[in-house]
Amino acid sequence: MEKPAITLENVKKVIGGKTIIHGLTFGIYPGEVFGFLGPNGAGKTTTIRMIVGLMSMTEGNIYIQGHSIKKDFKKAIKNIGAIVENPEMYKFLTGYQNLLHYSRMAGGVSRERISEVIELVGLKDRIHEKVKTYSLGMRQRLGLAQALLHSPSVLILDEPTNGLDPAGIREIRHYIRRLAEKESLAIIVSSHLLSEMELMCDRIGIIQKGQLIDVQTVNDFVQDEKQMSVAFTVDDIDKAVRVAAEQCHFKIVKTKSDGIELQLEKEQIPIVAETLMKNKIKLYGIESTAKTLEDKFLEITGGKEIV
Amino acid sequence: MSSMLRLIQNENMKIYRKGTNRIMLLMLVGLILAAGLILKLNTPSPKPHVNDSWKQALIKENKNLEKEIKKVPKESQSYLKKEIAINQYRIDHHLPPVNGLHIWKFVDLMTNLVMVIAIFTIILAGGSIASEFNSGTIKLLLIRPVSRTAVLFSKYIAALLYAVLMLVVLFIVSWLVGGILFGFNGLTQPYLQYHNGHVTETNMVLYIFKEYGLNGVQLLMYVTLAAMISSVFRNSALAIGLSIFLLMVGPTAVQFLSKYDWVKYVLFANTNLTQYITGTPVVSDMTLGFSIAVLAVYYAAFVLIGWLFFTKRDITA
Numbered sequence: 001m002e003k004p005a006i007t008l009e010n011v012k013k014v015i016g017g018k019t020i021i022h023g024l025t026f027g028i029y030p031g032e033v034f035g036f037l038g039p040n041g042a043g044k045t046t047t048i049r050m051i052v053g054l055m056s057m058t059e060g061n062i063y064i065q066g067h068s069i070k071k072d073f074k075k076a077i078k079n080i081g082a083i084v085e086n087p088e089m090y091k092f093l094t095g096y097q098n099l100l101h102y103s104r105m106a107g108g109v110s111r112e113r114i115s116e117v118i119e120l121v122g123l124k125d126r127i128h129e130k131v132k133t134y135s136l137g138m139r140q141r142l143g144l145a146q147a148l149l150h151s152p153s154v155l156i157l158d159e160p161t162n163g164l165d166p167a168g169i170r171e172i173r174h175y176i177r178r179l180a181e182k183e184s185l186a187i188i189v190s191s192h193l194l195s196e197m198e199l200m201c202d203r204i205g206i207i208q209k210g211q212l213i214d215v216q217t218v219n220d221f222v223q224d225e226k227q228m229s230v231a232f233t234v235d236d237i238d239k240a241v242r243v244a245a246e247q248c249h250f251k252i253v254k255t256k257s258d259g260i261e262l263q264l265e266k267e268q269i270p271i272v273a274e275t276l277m278k279n280k281i282k283l284y285g286i287e288s289t290a291k292t293l294e295d296k297f298l299e300i301t302g303g304k305e306i307v
Numbered sequence: 308m309s310s311m312l313r314l315i316q317n318e319n320m321k322i323y324r325k326g327t328n329r330i331m332l333l334m335l336v337g338l339i340l341a342a343g344l345i346l347k348l349n350t351p352s353p354k355p356h357v358n359d360s361w362k363q364a365l366i367k368e369n370k371n372l373e374k375e376i377k378k379v380p381k382e383s384q385s386y387l388k389k390e391i392a393i394n395q396y397r398i399d400h401h402l403p404p405v406n407g408l409h410i411w412k413f414v415d416l417m418t419n420l421v422m423v424i425a426i427f428t429i430i431l432a433g434g435s436i437a438s439e440f441n442s443g444t445i446k447l448l449l450i451r452p453v454s455r456t457a458v459l460f461s462k463y464i465a466a467l468l469y470a471v472l473m474l475v476v477l478f479i480v481s482w483l484v485g486g487i488l489f490g491f492n493g494l495t496q497p498y499l500q501y502h503n504g505h506v507t508e509t510n511m512v513l514y515i516f517k518e519y520g521l522n523g524v525q526l527l528m529y530v531t532l533a534a535m536i537s538s539v540f541r542n543s544a545l546a547i548g549l550s551i552f553l554l555m556v557g558p559t560a561v562q563f564l565s566k567y568d569w570v571k572y573v574l575f576a577n578t579n580l581t582q583y584i585t586g587t588p589v590v591s592d593m594t595l596g597f598s599i600a601v602l603a604v605y606y607a608a609f610v611l612i613g614w615l616f617f618t619k620r621d622i623t624a
């Protein structure tokens with residue numbers, strides 16, 4: 001198996017006698033989008049700060065493409081592009097001057113590359129204006145631009161969709177998928193927007209109170225629970241209830257004004273439909289509502305409790 | 308090395324794109340112009356000397372000074388002695404004094420503005436480190452393949468370069484303003500230096516540069532102090548406020564406490580090196596060498612503390 005681009009080994013952080021991160025161990029592979037999910041104060045930003053070397057680790061180590069961020073900072077950080085919390089840029093400089101600033105620090109970033117990145121994040125028209133005139137969404141885009149400037153192999157984005165409109169969120173999601181699939185970047189995305197994670201990530205790690213309590217692929221996550229509730233829209237509700245109970249032996253979750261809702265597995269949906277139709281019940285629609293990641297997340301973390 | 312140059316280039320971009328830093332440069336020029344105009348309007352235009360009448364005048368003045376010297380207390384005598392010696396030197400060497408202001412006298416007066424430059428540079432240096440923390444830009448600044456040490460020193464060097472630029476502007480503008488307002492004919496005036504009862508002639512430019520150099524040491528100390536406070540507390544208001552406060556109050560405080568011997572180890576007793584050229588030292592047994600040694604120790608401590616706090620602490624901004 002290929003080597004992970006980032007490896008965390010038993011990473012701990014203690015601040016003022018309080019353990020904020022309790023020994024995180026995981027790896028992220030090239031081409032993978034890893035979702036870092038957790039309620040407020042779970043320790044997502046703290047972990048990201050340690051990965052990029054802004055905070056020291058109390059224990060453990062982090063390797064980026066094999067280089068320890070502790071001992072070999074320059075070699076390790078070269079491979080990382082990141083946004084930590086909000087993408088704060090120099091407001092009195094233009095977007096372009098900001099990018100020029102970071103390109104000088106990376107070395108080997110050509111003017112062509114700067115233009116390319118500006119084009120990619122869609123800031124071409126406003127790039128020569130001062131950042132103080134930018135909207136939150138535009139700052140987020142500029143943040144993404146500075147993270148991609150030096151063509152890193154690891155991308156770390158702390159809440160990248162914060163402040164973006166739905167179209168912007170979609171766009172970012174597309175970049176992220178494309179960067180992972182086409183350019184094999186290893187990407188960490190932290191977010192509270194759970195529905196977002198579902199669409200964007202390959203794997204999701206749930207962190208709570210500084211502990212990684214679950215890591216699963218998105219598919220496993222969603223399909224974990226096989227039972228789903230399925231709503232059948234019918235004309236004769238009473239008859240449908242009787243038929244479903246007598247002939248299919250299914251538990252009726254509830255009866256609705258326009259139909260019934262059953263707790264089923266996927267394979268049972270056509271059977272129920274057929275039975276209903278055989279009994280001359282008119283079937284207008286079938287709608288299944290799978291358990292969302294959000295339900296799952298709240299189930300695992302036990303609601304909205306903050307550390 | 309070239310990576311250091313690029314970092315300094317970045318810092319310069321941030322310095323000169325910020326409105327306040329450009330305004331400070333303009334203010335300096337404005338101050339010189341204002342000072343020149345005020346002096347011009349308040350000093351009567353000098354009358355040209357008629358024959359050797361200036362010699363008679365100086366002889367008369369010296370006689371008065373001789374009388375006065377007997378009346379004043381011992382501490383004030385050295386200044387009068389210096390005046391007498393210089394007047395005598397002029398009489399002996401046929402060097403008529405220029406009445407009123409002349410170009411070099413104006414440039415010399417304007418060396419007082421080095422303290423204003425110090426304040427401007429404190430504002431810049433104190434802000435340049437802490438503002439990265441206040442605005443959160445420090446996060447994106449420190450996740451580059453560059454050591455924190457290099458980032459810190461690029462900021463420090465850029466601030467000092469700004470001070471050097473201001474000093475150059477001060478010299479050129481005060482020379483031009485002095486020349487335009489008071490005439491360039493004073494250019495040939497030598498500087499008469501009084502030292503241990505002897506008067507020697509030195510080049511005016513050399514003398515002015517020496518003044519700049521000695522005041523520059525003071526500037527360097529306060530700017531380094533401001534940079535250290537900025538790095539330790541990550542707060543620009545505190546760094547700027549405290550440094551300027553110390554710059555204003557420190558030297559006066561040590562004068563008050565000058566009867567205690569330990570005062571000579573206090574930073575502010577040593578920052579003003581011109582005390583060895585013009586005035587008397589804060590504590591009488593202090594020497595130039597002593598002050599330089601004390602300053603070197605403080606300087607090393609400031610740099611070390613500032614560096615430790617900048618490179619070793621977590622970034623939580």
Ligand SMILES: Nc1ncnc2c1ncn2[C@@H]1O[C@H](COP(=O)(O)OP(=O)(O)OP(=O)(O)O)[C@@H](O)[C@H]1O
Nearest residue numbers: 015020038039040041042043044045046047307623
């Ligand atoms: N400098 C600090 N000193 C003390 N405690 C801190 C510090 N920084 C973070 N913490 C604590 O560490 C915990 C994790 O914070 P962190 O910012 O990593 O959470 P997060 O998962 O990013 O939350 P959010 O979703 O709100 O961004 C919190 O309980 C926070 O109070």
Ligand SMILES: [Mg+2]
Nearest residue numbers: 044045085158
């Ligand atoms: Mg966070």
